[in-house]
Amino acid sequence: MKKIAPIIVFLICFSTLPIDISQATEPEDTFTVTGKVLHQSGEVAGSTSIKITGYDSVWTDSAGDYQYTDIASGEHIIRAYFMNDGHNVAYRKIIINSDLQLDWIVDNNWITVSSDDQLATFSISGENIQENKPHAELLEFGPYEMDQYYNVTAFYDNGLNQTAMLKLQGGSAGEPLVNHLVMNQGTTNKYGYLSDMLGNSMPNVDVQIGQHISRTNSNGFFLINGLNIGETVNLSVYQNEIEIIATHQIMIENSLGWHNLTSEITPEMPIAPEFLTSSFDIQIDDDNSKLIQWTKGDYTDYFELSLDSEVIYRGSSTQFDFTPSEVGSFEFSLTAINLNGSIAAIKKISAVVLSPSEDSFWNVGMSWQYAVDYLPESTNGTHELTMTAIGTEVIEDTFGVEQECYLLRVEDIYDSPDRIRYYWIDSVNLLRLKTYSETSEYFVAGSMGWNFTTENGAGTNLFSGNPVNAHFNRTNIIGVPGHPNGYDDTNNIIEVTENVTVNTPSGSYLTTYFKITDLNDNIDSWELWYNETVRNWVKIIDRLPGSHSEAVTYHLINHSGVPTIPQFVTQSSIINFQNVQLEWGGFGRAVSYTLLENGIEVYQGNESSLELMNKDDGIYQYQVKVVLPSGAELLSEIxxxxVEYIIQLPILTMPYTQNVTDDNELLVSWTSIDNVDWYSVLHTGSDGSMTEVYNGSATSYMFDDLDEGQNRFRIQAGITDGKYSELSNSSYVNYDPEESNNDNFLPFLPLFGILSTITLAVIFFQNRRLVS
Incomplete structure (x- = not known):
């Protein structure tokens, strides 16, 4: 009995412990993220890439919809890249603990807030904006228009509050959380404008308070978030390495966050002017002129406006009427001057002067093929790269200058199927100013700037005949977690040699040869051979490619020349949605465009794009016909x-798994899918057989016939012509009617165990007394 009693006591005590078997078999929670991408007007946005850090990117379909599945719970960063709507991005933080519907608006973003004070409330205000919200694990306000200022205020239960003012931005891979605020009780924010002694804004200046640093934006505004109240810290203000406000100590107090700053340095040089006129094209025989305008800053006595290396205006006016006298590409530069010196406008503008019958230098559809060799050698050996002009776009280079560019679609025979790649080529210098490459696993975005000057320091362009110096700047954003971004900034000297013969796989060409040599290490960073007939480079050696290669060499294989018929931007393809988006390039002085579908006219007008809605499955052939002023007609290639329409998956809006103990009706619900006629609810019972229990147009159904054990639900969507989607995600419902009865006894188990333990203990000690 002495040996058995302790064992019985242990077993009884152990039997009273609760055991949750369901946790041992509970599957890991994953969720879906779905949404739409729209314009502010409500119209569907162009093709947009959505990327959750750590997951492959997905693209919106023709309806603007996107979908992520199997996303783990927790904090994530999500990014939208509006590729066809200005090439802008928007980054934000999200927290996943259930399926998430997240709709984007082009050029809009959210302000997110986190706080450890669960009793706090929050408000946001801006132009025509006022919202109030209670505490949440991740509070979000928006989406709101970017590049606008908003005030966010946290109100605490002790009557205190704090406010932060910020300018809503898109963010970047390096700084994705520029719109996220941490507003804990006991902290505060400092924000304001930095100006000089005359009240002028001071952009790109570092303001440091304690360990926190903020750089002023173009308006001179800064925000520092998360300062601890009661601390005494240093405040420093530096422009480059120049201290413009002497470092001094401040006490962080619980007061209004405004903290405007004024530089202690008196400006003496003129304020840099800015062109108000953008780069432009003009025809020489139209008997017209172009008014070029600019701003005038403080301390300016007069201006010098230069066309290439020649000053064409000197005076105090802020405008000049330009009348072209010869065909070509020209660059305007502007300088403000006073007795203390001069300062040039950061931005330059270009003018392309065309003859009456001249089309764009590069037209849509022009293409060039290159054999590309890498050093060290690529594992694939020589690559074949095709660059095709698909349009024009004005972008800002890394010097802040707006440049008109040709947009090229780039394809390599070794590219993966999901890779997209584009180059933006400066229309004046025919050099890259921007690159973008993306696959499902990463993206790389490069921004560049070229500043060419003459021997006298005047701005010019590469083809002017007198470039001597080139300042090159590049930033590569590498969209791979943990991968550093790339940055180059070099000063170079240019050597130009005319009438140089060069051999390529496509033939021998007479060229103008450009050698651009780095002044720091005397390495020939670029060697370029230009041919007028090809209208492009026939050979390039790039020893500063901004990649893992030491050098990349391009040899011309073939080129299309100037197209003599209209060209499609849209390529032949197989699409999985019902709407067909078609785009073609402008053609000379076309009077009108006509779109033919399988030989039948479906559009006639002056637009260069058209979306055809709700197309049936099938093969469609398209041509564009242009009518010229003479009445002549030209047809494009076909x-x-x-169209191979794939119906989107409906998504069950039920828990992945749940346990029920009664046979009451169970609500089965799912998301709505556009343009479908029916939904089917499929039930798989404990015997493994699957049965359709509902078919109709509703997006929910009350089910009242659960099998004992595991029940599985899935949804299918379809249309009347017999096409249907794949099966949706699953929801498992475990039905255990006996568990309910057992639950009535469970509350007494602990009491029973305790009483049994006491009884056995009494018997045990009585036996010991008798034995003794």
Whole structure:
């Protein structure tokens, strides 16, 4: 009995412990993120890439919809890249603990707030904006228009509050959380404008308070978030390495966050002017002129406006009427001057002067093929790269200058199927100013700037005949977690040699040869051979490619020349949605465009794009016809679009798994899918057989016939012509009617165990007394 009693006591005590078997078999929670991308007007946005850090990117379909599945719970960063709507991005933080519907608006973003004070309330205000919200794990306000200022205020239960003012931005891979605020009780924010002694804004200046640093934006505004109240810290203000406000100590107090700053340095040089006129094209025989205008800053006595290396205006006016006298590409530069010196406008503008019958230098559809060799050698050996002009776009280079560019679609025979790649080529110098490459696993975005000057320091361009110096700047954003971004800034000397013969796989060419040599290490960073007939480089050696290669060499294989018929931007393809988006390039002085579908006219007008809605499955052939002023008509080549519509998956809006103990009706619900006629609810019972229990147009159904054990639900969507989607995600419902009865006894188990333990203990000690 002495040996058995302790064992019985242990077993009884152990039997009273609660055991949750369901946790041992509980699957890991994953969720879906779905949404739409729209314009502010409500119209569907262009093709947009959505990327959650750590997951492959997805693209919106023709309806603007996107979908992520199997996203783990927790904090994530999500990014939208509006590729066809200005190439802008928007980054934000999200927290996943259930399926998430997240709709984006082009050029809008959210302000997110986190706080450890669960009793706090929050408000946001801006132009025509006023919202109030209670505490949440991740509070979000928006989406709101970017590049606007907003005030966010936290109100605490002790009557205190704090406010932060910020300018809503898109963010970047390096700084994705520029719109996220941490507003804990006991902290505060400092924000304001930095100006000089005359009240002028001072951009790109570092303001440091304690360990926190903020750089002023173009308006001179800064924000520092998360300062601890009661601390005494240093405040420093530096522009580059120049201290413009002497470092001094401040006490962080619980007061209004405004903290405007004024530089202690008196400006003496003129304020840099800015062109108000953008780069432009003009025809020489139209008997017209172009008014070029600019701003005038303080301390300016007069201006010098230069066309290439020649000063064409000197005076105090802020405008000049330009009348072209010869065909070509020209660059305007502007300088403000006073007795203390001069300062040039950061931005330069270009003018392309065309003859009456001249089309764009590069037209849509022009293409060039290159054999590309890498050093060290690529594992694939020589690559074949095709660059095709698909349009024009004005972008800002890394010097802040707006440049008109040709947009090229770039394709390599070794590219993965999901890779997209584009180059933006400066229309004046024919050099890259921007690159973008993306696959499902990463993206790389490069921004560049070229500043060419003459021997006298005057601005010029590469083809002017007198460039001597080139300042090159590049930033590469590498969209791979943990991968550093790339940055180059070099000063170079240019050597130009005319009438140089060079051999390429496509033939021998007479060229103008450009050698651009780095002044720091005397390495020939670029060697370029230009041919007028090809209208492009026939050979390039790039020893500063901004990649893992030491050098990249391009040899011309083939080129299309200037197209003599209209060209499609849209390529032949197979699409999985019902709407067909077609785009073609402008052609000379076309009077009108006509779009033919399988030989039948479906559009006539002056637009260069059209979306055809709700196309049936099938193969469609398209041509564009242009009518010229003479009445002549020209037909494009045919492109083929095969429509193979795939219906989107409906998404069950139920828990992945749940346990029930009664046979009451169970609500089965799912998301709505556009343009479908029916939904089917499929039930798999404990015997493994699957049965359709509902078919109709509703997006929910009350089910009242659960099998004992595991029940599985899935949804399918379809249309009346017999096409249907794949099966949706699953929801498992475990039905255990006996568990309910057992639950009535469970509350007494602990009491029973305790009483049994006491009884056995009494018997045990009585036996010991008798034995003794």
């Amino acid at each position: 492109i083929t679009i095969e």
